[in-house]
Amino acid sequence: MDIKKKLRYTSLVCALVFSFLPTVGLVNGTQKFGIPAQTLALHEGFGFDFNPIALVLNFFFFYAMFLIALKLWKLLTAKVN
Secondary structure, three states: OOHHHHHHHHHHHHHHHHOOOEEEEEEOOEEEEOOOOOOEEEOOOOOEEEOHHHHHHHHHHHHHHHHHHHHHHHHHHOOOO
16 A cells, blocks of 8 residues: 555544544533544534534644654654765
């Protein structure tokens, strides 16, 4: 499997997992979920809001972070002649 494909799958899984982590506290009775961008908000009662743009933003955020980490790993583990 291609390394870019692995990065995409890993980024997608991380974006989905991190989109359901709760942020700290309640704001006007609303519990917000999603790190770094807030993808889900649960209101008092049975209301909720879902933000798909934040999910896409989280995907690209994690993809960029993993790509930077991979390049840094390759740079640090390269053999010096």
